[in-house]
Amino acid sequence: MISLVDKIKTDILVVGSGPAGSVTARYAAMKGAQVTFIERRLEVGVPVRCGEMIPSNEEIKGMFPNLEDAESLFDIPKELHLRDIKGIKLIDPKDKCTLLDFTGYTINRDKFDQYLADEAQKEGADLIKSCQFKEIKDGKAVTTCGDIEYKVIIGADGPGSRVAQSLGLMRNHMPYPAVTAQAKGDFEPYVQMFFGGIAPGAYSWVIPKIGQANIGVGFSPKFSNGTLSHYFDKFVKMHEFDVISDKLEGKYVPSEGAIPKTVAGNGMVVGDAAGHVISVNGGGIPLALIAGRFCGQVAGDNIKEGRSLIDYETLWKEVLYKPLKIAANNKRLADTFAFGSDKRTEICMSILGMRRMGKLIRCKHLFP
Template sequence: MSDYDIIVVGGGPAGSTTAEHAARNGVSVLVLERREIIGEPVMCGEFMPDTSEMKVTFPKVSDMDELFDVPESLISRRMDLFRMIAPSGRYWDVRFAGYTTDRDRFDRFLSEKARKAGAEIRTSVRVTGVEGNEVITEEGRLSAKVVVGADGPLSTVARSLGFPRNKDMYPAVTGQAEGDFPPVMEMHFGSIAPGAYAWVLPKGHGANVGVGFSPKLADGRLIDHYANFLKRRGLTVTTRTVGKLVPSNGPIARTASESALVVGDAAGHVMAVNGGGIPIAMICGRIAGRAAASHVRDGTPLKEYEQEWRRQVAKPLHTAVNTKRMATMFMGTSRRTEWAMGVVGARRMGKMIRLRPVFP
């Protein structure tokens, strides 16, 4: 007899969405989250694409309106223009609808949905390992028919159970800048953020700003690149600098076993071209929750989870990995970046953001 039908490790977007959809299907669900308060501290650019854009990017995902039904109170600022800025200051504008949110409140909203669906949420509980169907915490062991690893890029669950690990992780840091910003989402490329980009994402008040880089292409420390970006862009940040790793090599090769799943960052469910992972964590979390509940209720093999998320999102995610690999060849120096951006142009940049092949 197990303590719970399903234990989800991690209370981020992947874990909460998995928990919500499993609980909705009538099984008992426990979420274990090591943070004291869900969503804090915020380590994110806080950008979400509009649902209309998600439908274009992931045409095989159904019921997006229901999945991404976010209350207006969680929308900090709506915008529809990305500005891609080359090292010289030359830029290309790309229409793309989206919004910034307050990620701490956003994560708590998803967690609350899971709780309302019937899941139990325990915070301040760190999982140190998983052995078979037992989840080991600092307070003891708990058993479940299905264990879900939704515990981020360095997943303890994935490591314990021998799932492949994320490769090619990019560190990224962020903070909140003060001031008034026009409704334009800036992405800065070149030696300011080798192999990735620096961003300014306006919010209702101020802006979320940050830098990510490729450790293979960058010299020096990320924090110095961040300080340099703030200085050059004239940004005043008063919040603590926080950051973590972004899986940048696409989904891992195996995400399900007989009695466990991994989802979200833990599974490499991230758009490699821009590091965005919240929407995919939610899409794959919904699939994971439903599959885990079906397994508990009628023994449906968990590999159906893997088949289903691959059917819905693998193609665009792999296109993004290929595009990123190609782009990386030109992102080592500012001169090459400048040249490559001129060749690519705004129309193809729009394709890149929407995870479409850039060259036919």
Template sequence: MRIIVIGAGPAGSTAAETAARLGAEVVLVEKKMEIGSPVQCGGFIPEASELRDLLPDAVLPETLVGIPERCILNRTKVQRLYAPSGRSAEFPVAGRCVDRRSFDRHLAHRAARAGAQLIVGTEADVCGGSIRLKGRREGIIDADVVIGADGPSSKVARAIGAVQRDEPGICLEYEMVGVDIDRDAAEMYFGERWAPGGYAWIIPLGGDVANVGVGVRRSYIQGKMDLAAILRRFVEEHPHAGELLRNGETVAVMRGIVPAGGMPDMIQSGKFLLAGDAAGHVMATSGGGVPLAMVAGRIAGEVASAPGNLEIYTQRIERELGGPLRGSVMIRRIVDRAMRSDRSIELIFSLLDPMTMKDIQRGRLPAPLEKLRSLLTV
């Protein structure tokens, strides 16, 4: 049994390790020359206790439960949300702020030690039922199963006709040093001026270092989209965040795309499986995807390495991740109406208590949000 995994992010490396430990011959292909770089994620991963509540039906990989301390830069205690007016709400969330370069390499190292063959600096294209390699390795290789964990612009997804739903989020992030932030809080900021169609964030990485970014959607922006100008405005002009970031200096710039529309209609076709961002395994309410990607990678590795019907993959994903994914998409579509104006965002903050906001982040539709839906459709 030969399995080719395309993409050595959290989903791909987890799938490769899982399948290799189950005795399959695994080839893990990564187009980047350096796994984990450039970083395309804020690096916030809830603690295992939070994840069990977020994904109650999922079996969490041990690599997600016990992240090595060397990969954890900081731990947070609360999540704080800011309305456009500056009013805030917070709720307890135990979180780990990880070094994604270190964490992604840790997962790839585990896959290699389990027996997977790693090929970096090499692009993989679907060529009929085979995979064509181009880069440090050239040629065509065949496999019994192909796992596409190649991100939101997945070539594997395109090859099997899987189409991402809804508009993706577009993100730009700075790593900043010299900031004066609350090291215990992961913060989200909302408002037309600061992050149209999404939110801005500050994720503390320990000491005076933080990831500061914005995620927006193109349809919410009037005229030309200048993501750098939006982030610069947030850093320099936001009444609260601007004070925290005033003396900061940018030491890295990171970009990414977040598929926040849920799973496409198809995540398995023939011998091809999709996992992680390639399959829309992202919480639409927050854009968080690493935990879901790793659960999906584990399932993909197990299904791919066992002889039998690969169609069971969709059923297993649905069983472990379907509820939270569907709930988060439903909530995001309701809240989308509010994102069109600061007044509507303020209404959300006035109607919902902090713990209800936490439920919403986790894809649970509370009664107050149903009330909000009716108010926004009037």
């Protein structure tokens, strides 16, 4: 840990200690580069703003067939796996349920993020908490803990990325707001996703943990006419959830797939900052790890042997581009045909049926 009185000069500055930032920092440090990652929050991963579900390695490999060595990247210690997920129940506005075989597991997201940040520090990356990036000025990063000199800067600072803005890269437009909380109780080992007016243009969810579940709501501003807390309260009332969280935690979810350009000069963006999120379901943790590994490796090689940063964009695109593009197209189809009224949602879910809804979740073409 660096003390704030030190003058900070580093090879690679990573902004953000979410999954994308920590994995980037870890793989860059493994290359022998000097890495500093900064986090504006007091504690890594706190508060939790996530559904806390990760697909199984088999599902991840199915979604991203070009991904190599998924095993080492997703070698998450067993003690962080809270609960195995056996499937997903997709529930239409009239409560008709379609059960998909889909395996995964739940986590405590704060512990998960802290584990990834620890792994980066074990490789020699320095973490500075309570340090917020503001802008790039005269080639230095201006932060709340002083100016930081770097050779490469990486924005892993989430959907509203200030680093992307400072580098002149596009930021996600039309991100969806989503809120989450914990509810007490015994829940079956299935994720439940509820569609229709309960979460216009997106879905509300129940994701089982141990003795409790993560519950939440996301919506598309274009299809809704209330506040998120209004929709959340309605969802809670409808299912009589015993909410144990003190307050709702919310964040934006990129909804349109990856931004086209993720490298500018000596800067790169990764994870939510780059739109590495599956548009149809808002899942982004696996993608943050996949792109983070490429980003860290290329940044490290850039410092050590002058490798071009553009290689990062080539690498993540080989694995993520096509599935993300298909998901974004499927999302557009859903916006056009399935959302807007409960009747339309119901008809579309019935037409799609189990097989095609499985394709939707797994970023595959719906037709033929």
